[in-house]
Amino acid sequence: MAEFLVKNGFVYDPVLGINGDMVDVAVRNGKMVDASDVGTNATVIDAKGMTVMAAGVDIHAHIAGPKVNVGRNFRPEDKLFNATPGKGVMRMGGGHSVPTVLRTAYTYAKMGYGFALEAAMPPLLARHTHEEMRDTPIIDEGALPVFGNNWFVLEYLKNNEIENTAAYIAWLLRMTKGFGIKNVNPGGTEAWGWGLNCETIHDVVPYFDITPAQIIKGLIEANEYLGLPHCMHMHGNSLGQPGNYGITLETLKLAEGYKPKGDFGRDQVLHNTHLQFHSYGGESYTSKGFASASKEIMNYVNSVDNITFDTGIVTLDETTTMTADGPFEHHLSHMNNLKWVNSDVELETAAGIVPFIYGKNTFIAVAQWAVGVELALMAKDPMRCFITTDAPNAGPLYRYPRVWKWLMSLKARDALLEDAKYGDKVRNACYIGELDKEISLYELAMMTRAGCAKALGLSHMFGSLKPGLEGDVVVYPYNPETADDPELIEQAFGNAHTLIKGGEQIVKDGEIVSNGNKRTFWVNCKTNENAQVQHDISEKFKKYYTVTENNYGVSAHHYTPNPYVIEVDATK
Amino acid sequence: MAIITLNPIQKPSLLLEADNIKPDVFAGKSLDEIKALHVFMGTDQLTLGEFFEVSGDSGATAADTKIVIDGDISRVKYIGMKMTAGEVVVNGSTDMYAGAWMQGGKLTVNGDVDAFSGLAMTGGELIVNGNAGNYLGAAYRGDWRGMRGGVIRVSGNGGSDIGTFMRGGEIIIGGDVDVHVGTHAEGGKIVVKGDAKSRVGGQMVKGEIYVFGDIEVMMPGYQYRKDVDLEVDGVSGRFALYEGDMGERHPKKKGVTIYGQLYMKY
Ligand SMILES: [Zn+2]
Numbered sequence: 042m043a044e045f046l047v048k049n050g051f052v053y054d055p056v057l058g059i060n061g062d063m064v065d066v067a068v069r070n071g072k073m074v075d076a077s078d079v080g081t082n083a084t085v086i087d088a089k090g091m092t093v094m095a096a097g098v099d100i101h102a103h104i105a106g107p108k109v110n111v112g113r114n115f116r117p118e119d120k121l122f123n124a125t126p127g128k129g130v131m132r133m134g135g136g137h138s139v140p141t142v143l144r145t146a147y148t149y150a151k152m153g154y155g156f157a158l159e160a161a162m163p164p165l166l167a168r169h170t171h172e173e174m175r176d177t178p179i180i181d182e183g184a185l186p187v188f189g190n191n192w193f194v195l196e197y198l199k200n201n202e203i204e205n206t207a208a209y210i211a212w213l214l215r216m217t218k219g220f221g222i223k224n225v226n227p228g229g230t231e232a233w234g235w236g237l238n239c240e241t242i243h244d245v246v247p248y249f250d251i252t253p254a255q256i257i258k259g260l261i262e263a264n265e266y267l268g269l270p271h272c273m274h275m276h277g278n279s280l281g282q283p284g285n286y287g288i289t290l291e292t293l294k295l296a297e298g299y300k301p302k303g304d305f306g307r308d309q310v311l312h313n314t315h316l317q318f319h320s321y322g323g324e325s326y327t328s329k330g331f332a333s334a335s336k337e338i339m340n341y342v343n344s345v346d347n348i349t350f351d352t353g354i355v356t357l358d359e360t361t362t363m364t365a366d367g368p369f370e371h372h373l374s375h376m377n378n379l380k381w382v383n384s385d386v387e388l389e390t391a392a393g394i395v396p397f398i399y400g401k402n403t404f405i406a407v408a409q410w411a412v413g414v415e416l417a418l419m420a421k422d423p424m425r426c427f428i429t430t431d432a433p434n435a436g437p438l439y440r441y442p443r444v445w446k447w448l449m450s451l452k453a454r455d456a457l458l459e460d461a462k463y464g465d466k467v468r469n470a471c472y473i474g475e476l477d478k479e480i481s482l483y484e485l486a487m488m489t490r491a492g493c494a495k496a497l498g499l500s501h502m503f504g505s506l507k508p509g510l511e512g513d514v515v516v517y518p519y520n521p522e523t524a525d526d527p528e529l530i531e532q533a534f535g536n537a538h539t540l541i542k543g544g545e546q547i548v549k550d551g552e553i554v555s556n557g558n559k560r561t562f563w564v565n566c567k568t569n570e571n572a573q574v575q576h577d578i579s580e581k582f583k584k585y586y587t588v589t590e591n592n593y594g595v596s597a598h599h600y601t602p603n604p605y606v607i608e609v610d611a612t613k
Numbered sequence: 614m615a616i617i618t619l620n621p622i623q624k625p626s627l628l629l630e631a632d633n634i635k636p637d638v639f640a641g642k643s644l645d646e647i648k649a650l651h652v653f654m655g656t657d658q659l660t661l662g663e664f665f666e667v668s669g670d671s672g673a674t675a676a677d678t679k680i681v682i683d684g685d686i687s688r689v690k691y692i693g694m695k696m697t698a699g700e701v702v703v704n705g706s707t708d709m710y711a712g713a714w715m716q717g718g719k720l721t722v723n724g725d726v727d728a729f730s731g732l733a734m735t736g737g738e739l740i741v742n743g744n745a746g747n748y749l750g751a752a753y754r755g756d757w758r759g760m761r762g763g764v765i766r767v768s769g770n771g772g773s774d775i776g777t778f779m780r781g782g783e784i785i786i787g788g789d790v791d792v793h794v795g796t797h798a799e800g801g802k803i804v805v806k807g808d809a810k811s812r813v814g815g816q817m818v819k820g821e822i823y824v825f826g827d828i829e830v831m832m833p834g835y836q837y838r839k840d841v842d843l844e845v846d847g848v849s850g851r852f853a854l855y856e857g858d859m860g861e862r863h864p865k866k867k868g869v870t871i872y873g874q875l876y877m878k879y
Contacts, residue, residue, distance in 0.1 A: 117753070118755040118756035119755075380757070
């Protein structure tokens with residue numbers, strides 16, 4: 042296999058404590074090695090005047106599966122005048138907010154990413170999700186099945202049956218080839234089936250007689266019972282509602298007293314995704330009624346050590362919102378009067394999709410932008426704060442480099458507020474005006490790779506250039522010594538000069554030259570025989586599911602032709 | 614105004630996509646440069662010169678440039694697409710998307726246009742001295758931002774789905790129209806001088822539709838308000854004013870709810 046030596050670049054690797062030093066980086070047989078361990082035949086990449094990091098790791102994006110595909114189908118206008126013909130090894134791609142799988146892969150490659158986690162997989166439709174992941178070349182991916190409104194989970198947790206919940210989760214991860222536990226609007230999406238919602242963590246789910254708080258705690262306990270690589274991945278109740286930060290604080294505090302178990306090196310038991318949407322004060326979306334509560338949230342997050350989060354920063358674009366939070370999407374469609382899709386997934390979950398325009402000349406969109414940026418700037422521990430746009434919910438995937446520009450440059454933020462019609466009102470209602478912090482490249486490396494890899498339980502593979510880890514290296518054409526224009530940040534980090542993934546060169550001189558060797562990550566968790574759960578599963582399939590148990594699982598080889606299975610033993 | 618004349622010399626074996634045929638592209642170019650402009654036939658990229666004899670002169674700017682196409686181009690799509698100024702005259706019929714996303718200038722077709730003509734237009738004039746196909750002045754598939762400005766005038770009949778998601782501008786049809794007129798409209802004005810079939814103003818939020826002839830099946834979501842005397846596109850008469858679509862949301866202006874207005878001539 043090929044050997045690579047990346048020379049003369051400014052290297053940023055927080056795991057190794059390398060902060061912009063000129064260090065040679067080497068890859069052999071698909072893994073990182075010491076620079077002295079490659080031979081004279083190694084391909085030398087001259088990274089002089091450029092930035093070198095481990096490849097990026099995305100902890101939360103909606104990039105594959107039925108939701109994304111419905112978005113594509115019902116938004117042909119998302120691809121209007123926006124398709125690129127095939128060229129070299131690249132096939133045709135298209136779409137802004139709901140791109141084709143190929144464009145998703147190329148976008149990640151150009152931004153220097155090597156791994157991405159599909160954030161919400163409806164178990165019943167796992168086969169479709171896997172087919173899309175399989176067809177997304179280059180990047181390694183995994184997917185989180187959703188559990189927070191699943192009938193098994195609601196019934197077991199109502200009686201606090203953690204062992205049964207855990208056995209069911211382990212079974213479902215095997216059936217769906219899933220990576221971990223996603224929890225979306227716990228109880229609220231099921232309540233939506235009754236025309237209701239769970240707006241606080243104490244609202245009782247109709248029929249099931251359980252509260253979101255019980256579901257959240259139960260899923261944390263089941264996650265740690267199993268010792269999964271990742272923790273319970275949380276999208277809380279009352280997303281997007283002014284004044285919701287109190288509910289968010291209550292949600293986060295449910296993690297108190299829990300410690301991570303297992304062998305994967307993570308420190309957290311709860312990951313709160315797209316925290317921006319959950320950090321609102323005030324009581325309305327108007328400039329008089331809205332307030333940022335990022336400080337209140339971050340005061341708490343900074344004070345504990347067992348919580349991680351990602352930002353979900355609004356990019357001020359036209360985009361497509363999509364979530365298993367069915368009632369929220371219904372609410373949204375009534376705010377903007379645009380088209381709306383709603384879907385119910387039998388015993389498991391639901392989903393809604395609505396196009397959305399975050400207009401930079403509206404107060405609320407810029408205020409939302411500010412809240413997300415504030416969270417990242419206030420984070421004391423960059424190893425626990427990850428930069429996302431909840432793509433495509435707060436903004437399209439390809440905007441990551443723009444978000445980094447805002448975080449790395451006060452000048453860029455000031456220019457945006459200057460340009461925005463209600464910039465001053467946003468400064469008044471939010472904390473953005475008080476923050477002059479600029480994220481360093483060292484911190485960026487934590488917030489976009491090292492920290493994410495650790496939180497996913499994958500720090501033994503990704504997030505650093507340490508010898509033994511996967512040979513995933515990116516070179517960005519960004520010179521930290523000379524770059525003074527913030528626009529250079531956006532340009533450079535969206536157009537990687539080199540990407541080596543799994544020891545294969547994917548991007549060469551800014552061009553995609555290989556479709557790589559994509560792997561699908563899933564967690565095979567062994568548990569003790571559980572007759573009760575086995576019985577319940579066959580009963581539910583007989584009574585309620587429209588498919589049989591045999592037609593449910595992601596079993597055939599073609600769904601995951603190149604799997605990477607993480608073995609977990611929860612039998613003891 | 615400088616005039617460039619195109620004479621079709623070869624009938625394309627597949628439909629030809631020729632969005633380069635507009636004053637914005639021709640302006641300031643020599644005849645050879647114009648002949649070298651690309652057209653697409655299927656996946657093949659060919660040149661304009663292979664399908665048209667080109668003569669005359671282009672102006673310095675789009676506004677100074679007039680393009681005359683003499684002959685049948687009923688298998689050529691995207692004539693005048695996104696044009697912003699100047700003039701195009703087609704002495705014959707065109708295929709789909711004539712004047713689509715047009716922003717200014719004037720496109721005259723002395724013949725018929727096929728579907729999606731004047732699609733999502735924001736300005737300028739599209740004159741069709743013939744019949745129009747379906748989705749005239751409508752929104753692009755999936756989009757909620759339909760025609761926002763300009764004028765479309767068709768002397769003959771229109772097809773179905775005229776002015777879907779219309780938000781501004783004016784569409785005047787001299788003859789009859791098929792189903793779905795002004796569906797989801799949030800503004801703009803549609804005049805049908807002949808008859809309409811059904812689903813006129815379905816899910817209309819705002820805007821005006823005038824029908825001089827009959828509507829075969831009226832939408833149930835419209836309520837009669839009053840009779841009014843009006844002059845519409847040079848024709849005076851008494852109209853029955855209906856408002857709707859009552860099944861749709863409606864904005865309020867100064868406390869008064871705004872409806873879509875459907876005027877039917879007695
Ligand atoms: Zn999400």
